[in-house]
Amino acid sequence: MVSLPFILLLFAVLQAPSSSLHSKSGDREALLQFKEGLSDPLGSLSSWNNSNADFCRWAGVTCSRRHPGRVVALSLPSRGLGGTISPTIGNLTTLRKLDLGSNMFSGEVPHTIGQLHRLRELVIENCSLDGEIPQELGNCSNLKVLSLATNQLQGRIPDALGSASRLQYLYLTYNNLVGGIPPSIGNLSLLVLLSFYQNNMDGTIPEVLSHLNHLQHIQVARNNFSGTIPPLFFNISSLQILGFGSNKLQGSIPPDAGANLPILKELHLGNNRLSGMVPSSLANATDIEVLSLARNNFQGMVPSEIGKLCPRRVELGGNRLEAKDEEDWEFMRSFTNCTRLQLLDLNNNNIGGILPGYVANFSRQIQWLSMAGNKISGVIPPGIGNLASLVDLEFAGNNLQGVIPEDIGRLQNLMLLWLQENRLSGRIPFSFGNFTQMLTLALSHNQLDGSIPKRLGNLKRLTSLDLSYNRLTGVIPDEIFTLSSLTDFLSLSGNYLSGVLPPHAGSLKHVARLDISRNNLSGNIPEALSDCENLVYLTLDGNFLTGSIPKSLGNLKALSILNLSRNAFSSNIPRELGKITGLQQLYLAHNNLSGSIPLILGNLSSLIELDISYNHLDGEVPSLGVFANLTRLSVLGNDGLCGGIPELKLPSCYVKPHNKQRQQLLLIILLPVGLIVTSLFLLCSLLFLFKGKITVGKMKISSFQKIDEKYPRVSYNELFHATDGFAPANLIGAGKYGSVFKGNLSLSASSNDATVAIKVFNFHQSGSSRSFMAELEVLRQVKHRNLINIITSCSSIDSRGNDFHAIVFKFMPNYSLDKWLHPAADEQWHKLSFVQLLNIAVQVADALDYLHNNSQPSIIHCDMKPSNIILGSDWTAYVADFGISKLVGESMDRYMSNSGNSLGIRGTIGYVAPEYGEGGQVSAAGDSYSFGITLLEMFTGRAPTDDMFTEGLSLHLFADMAFPDKISEIIDPSLLQPFDNDARLDTALACITSAIRVGISCSKKAPLERMSMKNAAVELHRTRDSVLEEYFAR
Structure with missing residues (x-):
């Protein structure tokens, strides 16, 4: 009888070949099922088919030599494979290496990989896998290399991963993992490399990791880890790379x-x-x-x-x-x-x-x-x-x-x-033309002078060029505008560049920002500029550009900011600007624009800032869009505007009557007017025949006003010839109501020609006649050593039959203070010393104190600023321009009526008192504010309209924040450069600090808190007399 053990042994021997055959077929079936879930555009798996029965010869497949027909490695990196990884991969139970990296897989990491207990290397990096890391990977007890880097994995690192006790290399970089580092990672005592770089992990770095004595490379940068670095990390003598950067470690x-x-x-x-x-x-x-x-x-x-x-x-x-x-x-x-x-x-x-x-x-x-x-x-x-x-x-x-x-x-x-x-000073080196690889060249805010080298045109790879705020002169080389490589910005602002914008400026087709503001450019904007189709930021403000604003600018669809303010543009605002659907900020202030405001601008939902102040615009102000936001809109200085939102305080617009009413109204008005005109014509004809006052083709004096009898009368013709026909070469200044020309005029029959300044009022500007009469009225009544002296005036008709008004002053060879604080390109003047500035401040304070407290009646200047401070040959300061002044206690209605519109705001943006913008009454405190801002500008070198003063920061706040300990950081550096010892430097700084304190006190927001001009004059006299006495005694 056969024993039971013998039977069992015989059964096992007979079954072995059958089991081996089943395992072989199982691996083949698993591979085919893996292939079924994939896309293979490159045909990398073309050998994987039924006609090729030996799957061990399939691409990427390696079988065991010890156990033929069993797959031990599947390596298919960078084969262009897509699709999902089939869970049947877990049936390859003898697999030791699985490398599917750098493909296009999607979906999750199969949990069945946890069945591969013999797996040593698992690399599925640089794919697009998502989902969480399977905790079953902790079952891979023989795993040495695990790389799931550069995927889109989410969730936390599973604690079970700490059970892969033979793990040496753990790469989980470039994923979306969250949470902390599991302390169980500290159990991986054989770990050589640990990398969680570029995830969203947080928490503290576990101290247990510092006990990994074989660790050579730890990289956990670009996460949100906090806390401190465990000190024991600096005792791991095997460390070669320690990477904890870009976290929140303290x-x-x-x-x-x-x-x-x-x-x-x-x-x-x-x-x-x-x-x-x-x-x-x-x-x-x-x-x-x-x-x-x-x-x-x-x-x-x-x-x-x-x-x-x-x-x-x-x-x-x-x-x-x-x-x-x-x-x-x-x-x-x-x-x-x-x-x-x-x-x-x-x-x-x-x-x-x-x-x-x-x-x-x-x-x-x-x-x-x-x-x-x-x-x-x-x-x-x-x-x-x-x-x-x-x-x-x-x-x-x-x-x-x-x-x-x-x-x-x-x-x-x-x-x-x-x-x-x-x-840095001097010229831009000629050798800069050798920078043929240059991408960004930034030289702004230095003291570089001379012209821009033409050889910069050699920089054919240049993407950004910034030469702004230097002292560069001359014409912008054509070669700059042919740098088609410029994509980021071209900034030449704040220099003394002249000439015109050439037509080939349109070659800058790719540049996003073009800033040539605050120079001396003239001429028109070339139509070709509209070819710069990628422009986002275009600023040409603060030049002498003329002509009309090109309609073609409306083709700049990417434009977000357009600043053309402070030029001499004329004609209408082109309605084509309303086609720039992304336009956010539009600045057209201080030009000669006329006509109505295009309604289409109110339809621009993107437009959040609009400044069209100080032009000659008329008609109704729209009420939609940006026009409904008073804090983002400025329409000051346009006489003819009406309507708009009530907060603008503009007069109502005239409503045309119906046709029948209009016909009746015209009949009522025109009949008597016609009779009056006919009568006047007959009367003028008689005067022409008998008095001979007007000769055809030749203009004589029609009327005049003379201030001082010792000077002769002066006619339009005499002023015309004195200025060479009011030639631009003789223009020395311009303002809202007129221009000032230098001229040579004979003041008496026995004297030679004298150099004079002739202020000609602009008859096109509404209110200029009232300004002329107001200034005459003030100048007749005041007499002070620091107020400008008038010689005579002329009120006549020019050669075209238009009204002509002019006032003649003594010429001041040092022009205005503004020209010395902010010199133009062709005016390479030296900086005024702090002593000169202090003397000017004292004299201006004296003049304003006189106007407020010693003049009868008292006078409010209303427009105090550096350009209205004129400097004589001996540097004596004279306060000028009383065109919008107010006589307190005496009605000025016949000279300057206040209709309640935006023109009722007297002064200049940046210098005007805040309460004037809110409809407040004109007062001496308003002059104090303007003087305070002017004083701060004199000693900091920064105008209140400087680009830095945005988002709530003003010149007053800028100075107030620095006072008193950080004054040296905000003042014009040139004021302290001449001093050769610390004692003189300290005295000068103390003097400037004292002057700035007065400026801060005068320019406080609340009128009642401001220092009066009387006290300001006293303080400045005390500063000059005491501090400078100490200074010169040394």
């Missing part, structure tokens, strides 16, 4: 951080909230190649020991690191011996002192050198051209002086050059 680096990191190559702690000192012990990590501590709150000096390292990259920017003298810069000296240095970033710290010349001796391998945003002085080293590999050079936002060295042009690989916001 605390400090341990003082001995570098003592136990002998093979550390990269330390990434940048862009956190770390503080304290940079440890000198980091110098012990002698193999370090990348030291990144940028954008934290580290402070103090950079340890000199750091200079003993020789890294490729040193990133210390965006901290509060300091240096004051040569000794503090010592850490950099050693870098001159570091031949592999490629990047040095020290930008945005508190580093001061003189820039060492040995910077030019750095490695010729250095590509990026940045020291921007510090307090570094001195000059750019002449040998900077030795750094031949430089790609990025940043010295912006310092106190560097002197010229830009010519040899900088040797840096022919340079792509980014940032030198803006320094005190």
Whole structure:
């Protein structure tokens, strides 16, 4: 009888071939099912078919030698495969390696992969997988490499992953994972590399990870981790890369951080909230190649020991690191011996002192050198051209002086050059034409002069060019406008450039921002400018451009901001501007525009800011869109406007009567008017025959007004010839109501011609006649050493039969204060000293005090500003322009009626008292405000309309925030440059501080809180007499 064990053994032997056959067919079936779920546009799996029975020869499939027919590896990286990964992949139970990386898979990671207990490598990176990481992966107890990087995985890292005890490499970078790092990861004692880079994880970094003694690379940057860095991480002697950058980590680096990191190559702690000192012990990590501590709150000096390292990259920017003298810069000296240095970033710290010349001796391998945003002085080293590999050079936002060295042009690989916001002077080097690789060139806010080199046209790759706010003169070279590579911006604003915009300005088809404001450009805007179809920001304000605004600007569909204010444009506002559907801000103020406001502008839903003030517009103001928001709309200085929202306080518009009523009204009016006109014609004919006052073809004097009998009468013809026909070459100033010309006029029969200033009132400007009469009335009644003296006047008819009004003054050779504070391109005048400015301030205060308190009747000037302060040959200041003044206590209705519209707001934007804009009464406090703003402008060098004063910041607030401890940071730097010792400097600063205090007190928002002009004059006299006496005694 056969025993039971024998039977069982025989059954097992007979079954073995059958089981092996089943496993082989199972692997083949699993592969075919895997293929069914895929798309294969490249035919990578063309060999996977029934005609090829040996699936071990299929592409990407590797079978076991020990167990033939069993799949041990499936490797299909970068095959262009798409679709989802079939769960049947979990049936390949002998699989040791699965690499499906760099394909186009979607869907989730199959949970069935957790059945692959023999799996050692799982790589499904750089696909588009989503969903969560299966916790079943923790069952893969032999797994050594797990990479699911660069997908769209979500959720938390499963705790179960800590059960994959043999895991050495864990890559989960570039996903959307959330939550914290599971403490169970600390169980992976064999872990060599751990990377959660670029996810949305948060929480603290578990201290248990610092016990992973085999760890060589940890990278958890670009997440939201907070708390402190566990100190024991700096004791992992096997570490080569420590990457905790771009999180929210706080605390400090341990003082001995570098003592136990002998093979550390990269330390990434940048862009956190770390503080304290940079440890000198980091110098012990002698193999370090990348030291990144940028954008934290580290402070103090950079340890000199750091200079003993020789890294490729040193990133210390965006901290509060300091240096004051040569000794503090010592850490950099050693870098001159570091031949592999490629990047040095020290930008945005508190580093001061003189820039060492040995910077030019750095490695010729250095590509990026940045020291921007510090307090570094001195000059750019002449040998900077030795750094031949430089790609990025940043010295912006310092106190560097002197010229830009010519040899900088040797840096022919340079792509980014940032030198803006320094005190660099001289010309733009001719050698800049060698920068053929340049992408961004920024030289703004310096003191560069001369013309723009034509050779900048060689920079054919340039995307951004910023030369704004320098002292550049001459014509803009045509070559600049042919730089079709410009895509970001071209900014030439705030210079003294002249000439016209050429037609080929339209070649800048790709530029997004074009800013040539605040120059001396003339002529028309070329129609071709509308070819710049990508323009988002176009600013040409503050020039002398003329003609009409081109209708073709309406074709600039991408335009968001258009500023053409402060020019001499005429004609109508083109309704085509209403076609720019994305237009947000439109500024057309201070031009000679006429006609009505296009209704279509009110339909622009995007338009949030509109300034059309001080033109000659008339008709009804729309009420829709931006016209319904008083805080975003300015229509001041347009006599003919009516209607609009009630808050504008404009007169109602005339409503035309119906036809029948109109015919009756015309009959009633025209009959008597016709009789009167006929009678006047007959009377004038008789006068012509018998009196001979008017000769055809030749204009004689029709009337005049003479202020002083010792001067003869003056006619229109005499003034015409005195100014060479009111030639533009003799124009020395212009305002709302008229222009001022320089002329040569004989004031008596026995005297030679004298140079005079002739103010000619603009008959086109409504209200100019009233302004003429108001100014005459004031000047007749005042007499003060600091008020402009009138010689005579003329009220006549010009050669075209139009009304002509003019006032003749003594000519002042130093023109207005405004020209000295903000000189134009062709006026290279020196800066006024603080002593001269203080004297001017005292004299103007005296004049206003006289007008307010000693004149009968009292007079409110209403338009105090630098352009209305005239300077004599001995620098005596004279207050001028009384065209909108108000005599207090005496009706001025016959000269300047206030109809209640926007013209009732007297003054100039930036200088006018706030209460005037709210309909408040004219008062002496309004003059105090304007004087205070003028005083602040004199000593800071900044006009109240400066571009920096936006979003609630004003010149008054700018000064008030700095007073008194930070006054030196806001005043015009040129005021303190001449002083050769600290005592004189301190005295000058005290004097300026005192003057600014008066300016702040005068320009307070509430009228009752402002200092009166009497007290302001007393304070300024006291400042000048006491402080300057002390100054000159030294």
